[in-house]
Amino acid sequence: MLRTLFLCLFLAVPVQAEEVVAGLSQNRIAITANFDGSEILIFGAVKREDPIPTTEQLEVIVAVVGPSEPITVRRKDRRLGIWVNTDAVEVDAAPSFYAVATTGPLVDILRDTEDLRHHVSIPRAIRSVGAPQTISDAEAFTDALIRIRTKNGLYQQLENQVKLSEDTLFRTSIALPANLTEGAYKTRIFLTRNGSVIDAYETVIDVQKVGLERWIYNLAHERPLIYGIFSLFIAIVAGWSASAVFRYIRT
Amino acid sequence: MPMQIYLPIAEVSVNAFLLLGLGGIVGILSGMFGVGGGFLMTPLLFFIGIPPAVAVATEANQIVASSFSGVLAHLKRRTVDLRMGTVLLIGGLIGAAFGVQLFNTLKSLGQVDLLVKLCYVVFLGIIGGLMFFESLNAIRKSRKPGAVAARKKHNWIHNLPFKMKFRTSGLYISVIPPVLVGFFVGILAAIMGVGGGFIMVPAMIYLLGMPTKVVIGTSLFQIIFVTGFTTLLHATTNYTVDMALAVLLLIGGVIGAQIGTRIGVKMKAEQLRILLAIMVLAVCGKLALDLLLQPSELYTLGAGGH
Numbered sequence: 001m002l003r004t005l006f007l008c009l010f011l012a013v014p015v016q017a018e019e020v021v022a023g024l025s026q027n028r029i030a031i032t033a034n035f036d037g038s039e040i041l042i043f044g045a046v047k048r049e050d051p052i053p054t055t056e057q058l059e060v061i062v063a064v065v066g067p068s069e070p071i072t073v074r075r076k077d078r079r080l081g082i083w084v085n086t087d088a089v090e091v092d093a094a095p096s097f098y099a100v101a102t103t104g105p106l107v108d109i110l111r112d113t114e115d116l117r118h119h120v121s122i123p124r125a126i127r128s129v130g131a132p133q134t135i136s137d138a139e140a141f142t143d144a145l146i147r148i149r150t151k152n153g154l155y156q157q158l159e160n161q162v163k164l165s166e167d168t169l170f171r172t173s174i175a176l177p178a179n180l181t182e183g184a185y186k187t188r189i190f191l192t193r194n195g196s197v198i199d200a201y202e203t204v205i206d207v208q209k210v211g212l213e214r215w216i217y218n219l220a221h222e223r224p225l226i227y228g229i230f231s232l233f234i235a236i237v238a239g240w241s242a243s244a245v246f247r248y249i250r251t
Numbered sequence: 252m253p254m255q256i257y258l259p260i261a262e263v264s265v266n267a268f269l270l271l272g273l274g275g276i277v278g279i280l281s282g283m284f285g286v287g288g289g290f291l292m293t294p295l296l297f298f299i300g301i302p303p304a305v306a307v308a309t310e311a312n313q314i315v316a317s318s319f320s321g322v323l324a325h326l327k328r329r330t331v332d333l334r335m336g337t338v339l340l341i342g343g344l345i346g347a348a349f350g351v352q353l354f355n356t357l358k359s360l361g362q363v364d365l366l367v368k369l370c371y372v373v374f375l376g377i378i379g380g381l382m383f384f385e386s387l388n389a390i391r392k393s394r395k396p397g398a399v400a401a402r403k404k405h406n407w408i409h410n411l412p413f414k415m416k417f418r419t420s421g422l423y424i425s426v427i428p429p430v431l432v433g434f435f436v437g438i439l440a441a442i443m444g445v446g447g448g449f450i451m452v453p454a455m456i457y458l459l460g461m462p463t464k465v466v467i468g469t470s471l472f473q474i475i476f477v478t479g480f481t482t483l484l485h486a487t488t489n490y491t492v493d494m495a496l497a498v499l500l501l502i503g504g505v506i507g508a509q510i511g512t513r514i515g516v517k518m519k520a521e522q523l524r525i526l527l528a529i530m531v532l533a534v535c536g537k538l539a540l541d542l543l544l545q546p547s548e549l550y551t552l553g554a555g556g557h
Contacts, residue, residue: 033495036255036264072553074361082369082542085361085551144550178255178264209259216259220490228486231494232479235316238498242505243320 018058019047020201022189027203029176029185030210037178040064040205042101043171046191052167053193059102059109060162060170061190063120064205066097066154067183068127073141087134089141093127096181098149101158101172111195118190118197122146122155153177182208260493261305267499269299274500278507281317283515284527287474289314289445290378292500294371294534303364305493307354307444308485312497314446314478317504318471325468332419332465336472338426339433339451343477346437351484354442358489361553365542370443372539378449379531386524393521420461420469428459433473440481446474 022044029038042062052058071094077086102109106121119125128142135141149155154177162172185205191198209217220227256267273295281288289310296306325331357363411425432454436447451470455461461469486492515523 031257033256034254035257069554072361074551074553076546076549076551078545082365083544083546083549084365088361141550144548145552148548148550148552178257179262181262213257213259216494220260220486220492220494224487224490225483227494228483228492231312231486231492231497232315232482234494235312235497235501236319239316239319239501239505242502243509246505246509 017048017050017053018191018198020060020189020191020199021045021047022201022203024187024203024205027205029180029205029207031180031182031208031213032210033212035178035180035213037180038176039173040176041171041173042187042189043169044189044201045170046168056193058164058167059104059192060164061100061102061106061110061120061192062162062172062174063100063188063190064097064174065095065125065186065188066181066207067185068093068095069181070094071145073145075141075144087141089128089132089135089138091126091128091142091145094145094149095125096183097154097176097185098122098125099156099158099174101156101161101174103160103162103164103170105159106157109192109195110190110197114192114195114197118188118200120190122157152179154179176207180207256495256499258301258305258493258496260491261301261309261496263300263302265299265301270496270499271503273299274503275507275510276503277500278504278509279511279514280507280527280530281504282508282511282513283518284511284523286527287314287318287446287448288504290371290375290443290449291530291534293367293444294375294538297368298537301496302491303367304354304358304485304489304491305496307367307442308482308489308491309493309496309500310444311440311478311481311485312492312494313500313504314444315475315482316497316501317508318446318475318478322468322471322475325471328468329419330465331468331472332417332461333472334415335417335420335422335429335459335461335465336469338415338429339436339469339473340476342430342433342435343437343440343473344480346434346439347441347477347481347484348437349434350438350441351481351488353438355488367442368538368542370439372535372542374439374443374450375531375535375538379528379535382524383528383532386521386528390521390525420459420465422460424459432458433477436473437477437481440474440477441484446470446478448474 022042025041046058071091073089073091074085075087076083079086100120100122110120115121115124123146126142126145146155162170164170185207187203187205189201254267255264257264277288277292277295280291293306293310297303354363357366411427413426414423415426416423432451436451439445439447439450448470452466455466455470456463482492
């Protein structure tokens with residue numbers, strides 16, 4: 001009874017004073033044969049009944065997260081003069097893509113407890129349960145994962161990249177690289193004041209191979225034997241006809 | 252105009268003209284030197300960022316296609332020893348099955364890149380070195396013409412059991428050596444994505460004593476079936492055959508081979524061989540350096556879940 005009362009009070013205080021309404025320039029991304037990356041524009045507004053509170057600064061965080069998958073991170077070491085993979089750490093779930101755009105430095109606009117709850121920052125989005133006992137520096141492996149994916153444009157920390165005007169309208173754009181994985185890309189928008197999340201919005205961007213790409217990929221994974229025979233056939237026909245064209249040109 | 256193409260299986264985006272160009276350059280070389288080109292193409296694919304597993308499997312697919320018209324021409328000219336080809340093929344199929352198994356085991360251990368690259372360094376090093384010194388000697392000898400070395404007619408090969416008559420080659424030898432040669436070449440096809448002609452042709456001439464005129468046709472006959480089988484094994488166990496990549500490389504390759512054949516006719520055999528040797532050694536050196544020097548990034552990412 002008391003708990004319900006507390007919950008009511010807790011919910012009643014913010015009373016959704018500020019709500020986020022948002023839109024995306026596209027919520028489907030098609031990987032076609034000539035796919036070379038894409039850029040999505042995320043925009044929105046803060047809806048409120050009352051005048052703009054002036055006490056604390058309003059901040060906006062936009063996070064786009066790709067499908068998570070387990071990853072093996074391997075480290076090379078010198079053995080017998082050559083560099084070979086020696087240690088390996090399994091990361092249980094790491095997003096294949098993660099971009100977080102903010103109006104300011106993430107550490108300033110989001111409290112650690114809120115980050116822990118909503119998994120907003122990149123290290124919080126990666127779940128790693130434990131490394132084998134033989135490896136003492138498991139953190140180096142997660143750091144390497146973040147470093148490599150950041151270099152490939154798959155993990156992006158875009159501080160000050162969300163433009164907020166009049167404390168009401170915001171927009172940002174996020175570049176999706178060419179080496180995207182298929183799946184549902186969860187897009188989340190958080191409004192924060194004084195480091196606490198006051199409202200959140202969530203939508204999904206579908207990233208899918210389409211057309212020929214889709215067909216080849218499905219065939220290769222669902223009917224591998226037929227795909228193998230078909231690849232041989234296509235290659236033989238292509239090679240044969242290219243040389244036939246050459247013979248024809250020569251005569 | 253850059254034209255990126257997203258490869259459906261390799262899952263990388265590369266420039267289509269780069270692939271056509273690579274196919275073309277390797278095609279020119281294979282036309283000039285009369286080699287398959289797989290042993291140059293696969294490492295070049297590593298260099299442009301195609302995952303090694305996809306490079307090896309796709310190259311096997313491409314070799315089938317590029318050898319196809321050659322096999323037909325040799326069959327028409329009756330320069331294929333079908334019996335010897337079948338014996339080599341039996342060894343080859345067993346070798347390929349064994350090779351793919353080894354490939355998959357090491358892949359799950361995260362050591363497949365190392366295996367493929369080490370194989371390349373060793374074989375390219377040996378072949379390139381041998382060719383380099385042989386053609387240097389040949390150039391030196393051609394200045395003062397001497398006697399041609401006589402071929403040994405009888406060696407230990409002739410004392411092995413399970414003898415069989417190979418009429419087209421005019422041989423009566425044990426089936427053990429050709430099966431072993433085929434087996435070895437099959438393993439190489441599965442691990443390195445090569446036809447293996449560069450090993451098989453010398454083995455057929457020097458070890459089995461086959462007449463030169465049937466050697467190329469018979470080796471192509473074996474290669475086309477072994478690489479075909481390898482393609483199917485990789486396609487069904489690893490899903491790493493990229494059809495789009497194979498076709499692009501092939502088109503470039505066919506065009507390049509036509510140009511290469513014409514250049515080859517105008518050049519001297521020894522000069523050609525020394526050029527090829529230098530090229531093979533250069534690729535070998537690059538791969539060896541990658542293994543010997545400390546990489547700028549010590550960590551790599553692989554699919555998890557095992």
